Amino acid sequence: MTAPPDDCLARNEWICGEYLSTRREILLDAVGQHLQLTALSVLIGLAVAVPLAVLARRWALTAGPVLAVTTVLYTIPSLAMFSLLLPVYGLSAALVVAGLVLYSLTLLVRNLLAGLRAVPEETRQAARGMGYGPIRLLLTVELPLALPAAMAGLRIATVSAVSLATVGAIVGFGGLGNLIYAGMNTYFKAQVLTASVLCVVIAVAADLLLLGVQWLITPWTRAKRG
Amino acid sequence: MKTLTDAWDWLTAHWAGDDGIWHRLTQHLVLTVVCLVISCLIALPVGLVLGHLGKGGALAVNISNVGRAVPTFAVLVLLLLTPIGKWGEGPTVVALVLFAVPPLLTNAYVGMREVDRDVVRAARGMGMTGRQMLWRVEVPLATPMILNGVRIAAVQLVATATIAALAGGGGLGRIITAGFNLASTPQVVAGAVLVAVFALLVEGLFETAERLAPKRGSR
Numbered sequence: 001m002t003a004p005p006d007d008c009l010a011r012n013e014w015i016c017g018e019y020l021s022t023r024r025e026i027l028l029d030a031v032g033q034h035l036q037l038t039a040l041s042v043l044i045g046l047a048v049a050v051p052l053a054v055l056a057r058r059w060a061l062t063a064g065p066v067l068a069v070t071t072v073l074y075t076i077p078s079l080a081m082f083s084l085l086l087p088v089y090g091l092s093a094a095l096v097v098a099g100l101v102l103y104s105l106t107l108l109v110r111n112l113l114a115g116l117r118a119v120p121e122e123t124r125q126a127a128r129g130m131g132y133g134p135i136r137l138l139l140t141v142e143l144p145l146a147l148p149a150a151m152a153g154l155r156i157a158t159v160s161a162v163s164l165a166t167v168g169a170i171v172g173f174g175g176l177g178n179l180i181y182a183g184m185n186t187y188f189k190a191q192v193l194t195a196s197v198l199c200v201v202i203a204v205a206a207d208l209l210l211l212g213v214q215w216l217i218t219p220w221t222r223a224k225r226g
Numbered sequence: 227m228k229t230l231t232d233a234w235d236w237l238t239a240h241w242a243g244d245d246g247i248w249h250r251l252t253q254h255l256v257l258t259v260v261c262l263v264i265s266c267l268i269a270l271p272v273g274l275v276l277g278h279l280g281k282g283g284a285l286a287v288n289i290s291n292v293g294r295a296v297p298t299f300a301v302l303v304l305l306l307l308t309p310i311g312k313w314g315e316g317p318t319v320v321a322l323v324l325f326a327v328p329p330l331l332t333n334a335y336v337g338m339r340e341v342d343r344d345v346v347r348a349a350r351g352m353g354m355t356g357r358q359m360l361w362r363v364e365v366p367l368a369t370p371m372i373l374n375g376v377r378i379a380a381v382q383l384v385a386t387a388t389i390a391a392l393a394g395g396g397g398l399g400r401i402i403t404a405g406f407n408l409a410s411t412p413q414v415v416a417g418a419v420l421v422a423v424f425a426l427l428v429e430g431l432f433e434t435a436e437r438l439a440p441k442r443g444s445r
Binding site: 180199 | 296297389
């Protein structure tokens with residue numbers, strides 16, 4: 001009979017270097033799943049939000065319903081949202097992605113629409129006067145000018161998605177949320193704290209990354225100051 | 227379609243008892259209301275005073291962004307594993323308040339700062355004291371924005387109270403988690419519908435209140 005090792009794992013401490021070294025693979029897998037879930041859902045959300053915002057901008061009649069539906073979706077608590085999608089997707093990663101897409105839609109559509117609406121009428125008229133058709137106007141004038149507002153929405157949507165993905169643990173696809181859920185049931189403090197901190201780190205890193213991207217793709221916003 | 231009718235059957239048959247809908251609904255409502263009151267008592271005085279003095283803006287605005295990056299579920303579980311976890315609903319209440327304070331604080335602060343500076347200067351010129359300006363000029367004009375913060379906080383509270391069920395808390399979320407444990411899709415869907423309807427009702431209630439509020443402000 002050997003005595004149990006007297007390390008921080010055995011003592012169930014909050015901060016534990018031993019945990020990091022022995023559970024590295026589990027942590028990396030969870031981080032990978034977390035990143036996949038968030039990135040996929042934000043990208044799909046963006047792909048759906050852009051046409052919706054353009055539609056709402058072009059035909060004022062559609063703006064009301066589009067905003068109303070996305071607001072209703074945003075009001076539904078995440079746990080209920082994932083549960084409502086259960087009959088459609090079953091216990092799968094697709095369920096979590098679909099739920100996160102619906103959340104990011106609200107933030108993205110609202111910010112995109114605000115950005116498009118903020119494009120000055122003079123700018124639009126100038127482009128039309130230069131012979132721009134509606135599609136060229138949209139792609140080369142309106143959408144670029146809406147970028148700062150859209151990027152602000154994208155940053156909020158991404159940070160929210162990182163944090164909401166943890167609730168996916170209810171169906172077993174929550175990335176780091178899975179570790180938190182498992183850690184809760186086994187009273188494993190180091191695992192819960194490490195996974196929670198990693199979640200916040202991912203959210204902050206994603207936010208900074210998008211801020212950098214915004215800096216790169218909107219050179220005109222800093223030309224004024226320089 | 228089958229799932230929907232099964233969920234309807236579940237909904238109509240499970241109102242009584244400790245795990246029944248009535249009990250869970252009351253728990254959810256009490257949790258939300260109590261925590262909303264506590265959060266308002268903490269956040270509004272701070273937000274109003276900071277807004278009145280025009281100080282601490284960076285804190286008041288950024289606290290919302292920080293709140294968004296921290297997963298609700300993680301905070302709930304972390305609190306559950308601390309000594310607070312032993313007080314029954316303690317972790318849930320603390321987590322709910324933690325997540326309701328940022329939107330309240332930010333909106334109160336921004337609402338106060340967005341009051342027309344000319345109006346504030348006119349009030350000062352009329353010889354109003356700081357306290358009179360706060361209660362008679364700034365707060366009435368900032369009311370729509372403050373109420374908007376209360377609405378966001380209330381919706382956030384309903385959502386957080388639902389997630390609390392994952393960490394053993396009470397409320398409507400419990401119906402959903404129990405449904406998952408029993409692998410009963412109808413129960414999960416029924417619980418989700420209840421939570422969604424509850425959240426939308428809260429949102430609708432505040433939307434109505436917001437529509438009525440400006441009439442008092444611009445009397």
